Amino acid sequence: MKDFTTEPMLEVCDVVHKYGQVTALSNVSLSAQKGEFLTILGSSGSGKTTMLRVISGLETPYSVGRLRIGGEDVVGVPAAKRRCTTVFQNYALFPHMSVLENVAYGLKIRKLPADDVIREARRALEMVRLEQKADRSIRQLSGGERQRVALARAVVTRPAVLLLDEPLGALDERLRQDMQLELMDLQRKLDMTFVYITHSQEEALTMSDRVILMRNGRVEQRGEPLELFDRPATRFAADFMGYENILPGRLIQREGDRGQVELTGGARVLGTLAADDLAVGDRVNMALRAERIAPVGPEDQGLDGSLRSKVYRGKYTDMLMDTAAGPLRLRSWHGAPAEHESFSRVGWKETDAVIFADNDV
Amino acid sequence: MTMNAEIGSPANARQENRMERPSFRLPLASLAFWGISLAWFIIVIIPLIILFVYSFFTTQYFQTVYSPSLETWTSLFSSGRFEVTLRTLRIALTVTMIELLVGFPFALWLAKGNVSKLGRAIFLALLTIPFFLDLSSRTIVWRAILGQNGLVNTILISTGLTEGPVDWLLYSEFSVHFGMIPALFPPMVLPIYMAINLIDDTLIEASSDLGGSPAQTFSRVILPLSLPGVMAGFVFTLGPALAAWVEPGMLGGGFVNLLSNSIESAYTALRYPVVAALSAFVIGLLLLLLGMMMLVLRRFGGSGLTLR
Numbered sequence: 103m104k105d106f107t108t109e110p111m112l113e114v115c116d117v118v119h120k121y122g123q124v125t126a127l128s129n130v131s132l133s134a135q136k137g138e139f140l141t142i143l144g145s146s147g148s149g150k151t152t153m154l155r156v157i158s159g160l161e162t163p164y165s166v167g168r169l170r171i172g173g174e175d176v177v178g179v180p181a182a183k184r185r186c187t188t189v190f191q192n193y194a195l196f197p198h199m200s201v202l203e204n205v206a207y208g209l210k211i212r213k214l215p216a217d218d219v220i221r222e223a224r225r226a227l228e229m230v231r232l233e234q235k236a237d238r239s240i241r242q243l244s245g246g247e248r249q250r251v252a253l254a255r256a257v258v259t260r261p262a263v264l265l266l267d268e269p270l271g272a273l274d275e276r277l278r279q280d281m282q283l284e285l286m287d288l289q290r291k292l293d294m295t296f297v298y299i300t301h302s303q304e305e306a307l308t309m310s311d312r313v314i315l316m317r318n319g320r321v322e323q324r325g326e327p328l329e330l331f332d333r334p335a336t337r338f339a340a341d342f343m344g345y346e347n348i349l350p351g352r353l354i355q356r357e358g359d360r361g362q363v364e365l366t367g368g369a370r371v372l373g374t375l376a377a378d379d380l381a382v383g384d385r386v387n388m389a390l391r392a393e394r395i396a397p398v399g400p401e402d403q404g405l406d407g408s409l410r411s412k413v414y415r416g417k418y419t420d421m422l423m424d425t426a427a428g429p430l431r432l433r434s435w436h437g438a439p440a441e442h443e444s445f446s447r448v449g450w451k452e453t454d455a456v457i458f459a460d461n462d463v
Numbered sequence: 464m465t466m467n468a469e470i471g472s473p474a475n476a477r478q479e480n481r482m483e484r485p486s487f488r489l490p491l492a493s494l495a496f497w498g499i500s501l502a503w504f505i506i507v508i509i510p511l512i513i514l515f516v517y518s519f520f521t522t523q524y525f526q527t528v529y530s531p532s533l534e535t536w537t538s539l540f541s542s543g544r545f546e547v548t549l550r551t552l553r554i555a556l557t558v559t560m561i562e563l564l565v566g567f568p569f570a571l572w573l574a575k576g577n578v579s580k581l582g583r584a585i586f587l588a589l590l591t592i593p594f595f596l597d598l599s600s601r602t603i604v605w606r607a608i609l610g611q612n613g614l615v616n617t618i619l620i621s622t623g624l625t626e627g628p629v630d631w632l633l634y635s636e637f638s639v640h641f642g643m644i645p646a647l648f649p650p651m652v653l654p655i656y657m658a659i660n661l662i663d664d665t666l667i668e669a670s671s672d673l674g675g676s677p678a679q680t681f682s683r684v685i686l687p688l689s690l691p692g693v694m695a696g697f698v699f700t701l702g703p704a705l706a707a708w709v710e711p712g713m714l715g716g717g718f719v720n721l722l723s724n725s726i727e728s729a730y731t732a733l734r735y736p737v738v739a740a741l742s743a744f745v746i747g748l749l750l751l752l753l754g755m756m757m758l759v760l761r762r763f764g765g766s767g768l769t770l771r
Contacts, residue, residue: 160668182671194669198687207683208673259674 109173111136111295112186112263116167117156119149119319126152127163127319134263134312137293139286141306141327144316145342150299153316154265157297159184172262186263187256191271193248195240201251202227202236208259226254229288246277253288263295270305282309303343307331315339333376335458340389346431347390350460353382361457363388367426369405373455385460392420392433394454397445404449405430423448511746518740525733535736539744544725551721552748554636555704558643562651562700563693570655570692571685575667587656590649602642602713609633609641609714634716642710650699658692659685690760697756705749 112134119127127149134140144150155161157171159181169177172185187208195204206223214222227233230250235243243251249269256264269285270278286309289296300306306313307327315322315330323330323339334340340348351365359375363386373388380386398404407425421432432448518535521528540548572578573586593601608614609632616628631637662685670680708723715721722745729737 158672160672180671181668182674182676188669188672190665190669192663192665194663194665196666196669196684207670207675211670211674211676211679211683255673 109136110134110170111138111172112140112157112297113168113170114153114157114166115169116165117153117163117169118165119152119156119161119163125319127156130316130319130321131167132314132321132324134295134297136295137289139289139296139298139309139311141298141300141310141313142316143300143303143306143313143330143342145301147318148316149319150301150316151267152319154188154267154297154299157263158186158188158265160188185261186265187259187261188265188267189249189252189256189269191267191269193252195248195251195255197240199240200236201232201238201240201243204240204251205255205258207255212259222258223254226258227251229257229291230254230284245273246281249273249281250284253285257288257292257294261294263297266296266298268299268301270300278305285309303331315342317342333374333456334389335376337387337389337458337460340387340456340458344391345389345456346392346433347395349388349390349427349430351386351388351427353380353384353386353457356380356382360452361386363457365405365427367428369425369427371405371455372403372452373457374453376456376458380457380459386457387460389456389458390430390450391454392431393418393435395430395432395448395450396434398447398449400447402447402449403452404447406447408446409444514739515743516739518736518743520736522734522736527735535740539737539740544722547720547722547725548744548748550719551705551723551745554639554643554719554721555701555707556752558640558647558704559651559697559701561640561644562647563696566648566651566696567655567689567693570652571659571689573652574656574659575662575664575685590652593646593649598646598709599713601646602709605638605642605714606633609638633714634718636715636719638714639707639711639719642714643704643707646710647700647704650703651696654695654699655689655692658689658695662688694756694760698753701752702749705745 110133112132114133115131117127117130118125130149130153132140132142132153142150142153152161156163156166157169159176159179163169166177169175174185176184196207199207202220202223205226206219209219209222224233224236227236230253232247232250232254235247240248240251252269266285270281273281282305285296285298298305298310307330310327312325313327313330314324317338322342323335325333330339331343334343334345337348349365351363353361354364354370355362356375359378360372361375361380362370362372364370365388371388405425405427407423407430409421410424410429411422413420417435419434421434423430423432430448517527519531519533521530521532521534573583578586606613610616611628611630611633613633615632616625619625619629620627666684666688667680670684671677675683706723707721708727711719711721711724712727715724722741726738726741726745729735729741
């Protein structure tokens, strides 16, 4: 993990934004250090794009406590004067300019000498490995290439913060994975602060130093990617991070960060507490990933049930099991024994089961 | 070939169909293309050719003499037609430039300004209203407003702003310009509005995000991307302005003769070859102006955008 001891490159405090009567952001705060890769994760309508537009200056917030980019107060400063640039979701490349002209745009606007403009723009294109296509028209580029041009255009002016609005959303799976690596590589090389917006928990997990999960214009949970992935603190977070099973129950015993839950139906199982403030007797939820559940012997902790369905999906097998605590989804990544044998009891490691308060609406 | 396949086994037919589809659609499209081209040729191009051919005939005693000669063309610019041509050009270009100067900002505001959906719909409807009413009925109303005893002069005199009636308001070049401007405003605004409307808002946002001031965003992004609309607006405005006939006739009062008035008088005198030659000349003039405009735009567009 990187060490962020310098002053924050981006500081946003208490942003409130409304579209008419609809509140898009309510008191959202965030900050990012120099060289940090911060991801804002959320589904559509969570306010993540609005947040990005507030930072870039393309949207004027209803109210904001503090907004600083690169140490400068930018409240009321127009987008053009802020030291941050955006990689737009649809790339927003200028169709009437060549690749090189697109990349050079920000430099030309700043009235730099023509030689410097071309040299800097070519260097940026080299960085994204497109120097051969400098004179092409935008229309002649593939989606991934357009993506890289947009990236080069945004970083060529050396902004303090680079904002990326779901930049990989329009690319196919393979390309997306390649671009993820390329983006991380580029970010490390430039040592630039990236604020990355996505709805994909997988992207957030692989790329970021820190993740902010947003929901309905509020921050639902924030932390390092693994924290969010392994210790979701709410039902929404667990659901969003891809936990297939969320079982309701009651906390009946706790010891350190380990707890025992009595699930609906009476089965008592072990798990790990996501938060410290849970007390014995609280209503809780237990989240379990389908692939972390496996058949166990009769003495091990777990749940009894009967297999209802089994779907072979090539790489893995999805199973649905009826238990006293409700239906349970299982995923097996290896053929045997789950695929051919029948079993009546499943279990999990207690570190794989997350327990959090059942206070969600 | 396709018929045979369809009669054959169903599976075979389906396969054939799928493979044939692209090449089957193409003939239809090209059929339509050639059909429309042929119709266009018959309806528009052939009359133009006949017109052009007519200009090489002459008239004697109100009869057209069908023997080829250059007489009509050589005598075309005698009897002060050169001044008429210059005046026509000057007025048509002035009107077009005024339309462009007023129409472009209006179109920009309508397409990208802070206009509500309802407001935009109302303005677009207002722009189409002139097409509902005959041009001469719209134009003749101005006589009552601009005349010596008209509305404007009555107000001016009764408020004591002027002592006598202002006489250049009607039957002058002013009134001809004035009459043409509202008539030719929609054909200039609508194509520009369409072109600007097509510009993706994120391009404008991207420009200011990259540091572009509103003026830079306008000159480097909005203007170049709206040029096709400007070009179309130019064509739709300059053409009718060169051929304007109602406004100079009704508001010029015989003092402002344009080429169209020459065509009309030649027509009434049954001198069809002159009509043909003058019409061909106006078309040539229009093509020449558009060609120049195209060159200017390409130059301007090119130098404004490239790094070189």
